[in-house]
Amino acid sequence: MTTASPPSPQACAALRKALLHLHRTLVEQERIAYEKRHGRQSAGEFLQVMAYADEMRWLEPLSRLIVMLDEAMDADGDAALAPQAVAERARALLRLDRDSSDAFATRYAMYFDASPDLAHAHAAALAALKVQD
Template sequence: MSGQDHMCAHLGNLSRSLLRLHKALLDSERVSYERVHGRIETNGAFFQLVLGDAWFAWLRPLSQLMVKLDELSEEKEMPDRAEITVVIDSVRTMLTPSEEGNGFGRHYYDALQREPDVVLAHAAVRALLRTSSPGKESST
């Protein structure tokens, strides 16, 4: 397998792992939302909440990064290595849980504390991030 093929395969694997993490986060947030607001009747109603309700706003930056990663992995020609590095570094930075504040890091920390599926998906993404650029991965 050439270096280019390997990078494309790696981007695809990272994209799929992020998708599993995103789904685990959405499932977890749905449960939390329903505890407060009652049952969401349909998947369509849930989708509308994810797109527009403030409860789910913290997940939107992750969704946007996933779109960028998908676009890179689906390009006909190999994207610029610097562009790939920027997106992977953005994912790495975003997926840093924080006990402080109230932004993505805090919500992500809370999800990791309450949901085993999020922990497992997080571990899978972190393993792929470690192989993206060795030496840059933290112990998180």
């Protein structure tokens, strides 16, 4: 029986960077949409919206994934395989399931279809996930 070796620190760092870029791209898309509805927001005002508005909760799965990866990268011993679990969750999260009624999947697909920047960030995240294999 063979066991998969944990991803290298470089592969984890590349995945983290790609997921952060994806998250930033989504936040920017969300800010554009929010400001169309509510008017221009300062950085501080929009940060409050991101932190507390129910309509922004759809981003939580991706935010949690990044935190999980950070924790996995900082862990030792038994947690050494945790980055693989994070990578599996990322693959599931980013699969563009247009039939899903999940809040993340629905909003993600909507922005993906409308934003070349998001499509590029998505491709970079998938490329970083391939390195995890």
